[in-house]
Amino acid sequence: MRILVIEDDAETADYLAKGLGESGFAVDRAADGREGLFLATSEKYDAMVIDRMLPGMDGLAIVQSLRAQSNATPVLILSALGQVDDRVRGLQAGGDDYLTKPYAFSELLARLQALLRRRAPDAAATTLKVGDLELDLLARTARRAGKPIDLLPREFRLLEFLMRHAGQVVTRTMLLERVWDYHFDPQTNVIDVHVSRLRQKIDKGFAPAMLHTVRGAGYRLSAEAA
């Protein structure tokens, strides 16, 4: 997997390149907007991480220019501007996700993996299957090892999101954004309570446990034991 990182701050770029390299990505770097746009158009990447404020060319302008050339490479925008407007503008410009500085690397990695997964053409599937856990998206029912599991509507959406990103780490803010449709900072462990309730329903009485807590990052659903 090749990732292009367009970031003008050398230290941040080093940190991103090192972290992504350790996570198994091949990383190319560009320190300004023009170089970044040149690389983005001349090379083939699986995803790009673009800082919003760059010398030479605005990060959003790069995304707009790529989209105008029908380049659909997933883009994660990094920005110190975290207001509601800025987010909306970033996503309207064609960014696939928007992460506000400062961020945890685990958050960035989780979001990047989610973007890469989103490209996989499984959107048309009507059932999701992870191990012996099955989700019927049309009938809105869940089964594990053939036994029906009773889920509330929100729990269903939560499980659907976790299953679509099976094997990946999803963070609490990602869950809030994608499952609840809100972007905010809860002061308490609201998400944890929802996840632990879901865990009660899908893992209790079954083996192995599938819904794992990843310390310092978020959650991961997988068929294998952690």
Place this chain on the structure above:
Amino acid sequence: MSAPPAAAARMGPGRLVRTTAFRLAAVYGALFAVAVVALFGFLYWRTLTLIDAETDAAIASEIAGLAEQYRQHGMVGLVRTVTQRAAAQSDSALGGSNVYLLTRADFTPLAGNLKRWPAEARRTPAGIVFDLRGEEDSGVGMARARIFVLDGNFRLLVGRDLRQREKLRALVAEALGWGLAATVALGLLAGALVGRKLLKRVEAINRTGQRIVRGELKERVALTGAGDEFDRLAENLNAMLDQIERLMTGMREVTDNIAHDLRGPLTRMKARLELALLGHADPTQFRAAIEGAIAETDRLLATFNALLSIAEAESGAVHQTMQPVELGPLAADVAELYAPALEEKGLTLAIDIKPCPPVSGVRQLLFQAIANLLENAMKYTPQGGRVRIAVGAEGAGAALTVADDGPGIPAALRGRVLERYVRLDQARSTPGSGLGLSLVAAVAKLHGARLELGDNNPGLKVTLGFPPAPAAPQPKAKAAEPAPAS
């Protein structure tokens, strides 16, 4: 703007000339002068025309009389009459007198009060009225005259002295000159006076501005009490200065608070990392130190994000993203998100949502505000307590209430808890940044909503009363009914 402020503040004449009021006065003065010149000129011209017409009429009647004499008595009668009439104009120096001269063909005078035929008149054909310029020895100053050639080439000149007309013309011209001078002088003087008065008021405002620039932030523009435009300008400037001062004070408080709130955790983190370095190279200890530092960083970031959210709401910069928001579904969403957490804490959550009109707002911020209220209730209500969230219409707007039966807040302290970082003594031991309610207050202010902390007997009841959404431009509002086809 290279002039030093002190010099700029002085009112030199050059400065006066550059004022708008003075320039206006100068322009009006010039226009007025042109009008005066036009009026006087017209009067002058009309007066001269009238005098000329009268002179011509007098000459004509004189000629008629002489012609009658000539017809009845011939040349002898004419000579006699001319002599008589010329003698009657005894004092030719007096204005308005008539001029006569009868000569033979060779211009030798026969009768009349002119000593000789004027050189100018020799070239003039008969029968034409013409102006005769004075010749010293001819005995006439300025005159208007007519010449006749009689039988035997006798010549008759009849005219009227124009010195009277000249005097009048000079008088009128003089009056016009003085009038014009007076008009311009008065205009300039009035302009200078008005300009000076206005300049004084403006200078007072400028001086205040300069003092504020120099750092005397409490300085305000003085009002004259006249209630005029300058007073209104001063009032607006003062209101603006008050607002700026409030914002600056707010900024200073925020900075102080951030410094206070971030310095502690940062110092702890530094100490922890330094201690880890000092100790023996034990990987488990390093790991513990790093994890502790990360946890501390997370707390710092949470505080930082809360401060930024408040700043965002307070700055009012999100006004353009205001959209119609249905409070009911929004509150239901928050309740749904928090219900398990409340249940976990042994609290029951009651939801009471009645239909109400949509409010104009920022969905994300409203969600955060309601979430903060629920988190607050969750934090301070003891186990077994009840939390209630209600939405309903209030007047033309909508109201949202979050109530609990916890310890509540004493009435005297309710204003205080909305300030940043204020945590009541009994709350010191519970975790939290102390920013939750200040964010709610900031969001309420942004939405023009009333934030009310009341008594739930027992417990706290927080009400947010929203004004009705402005009805005008809401293209996305579902409630807007399509206009009848036109």
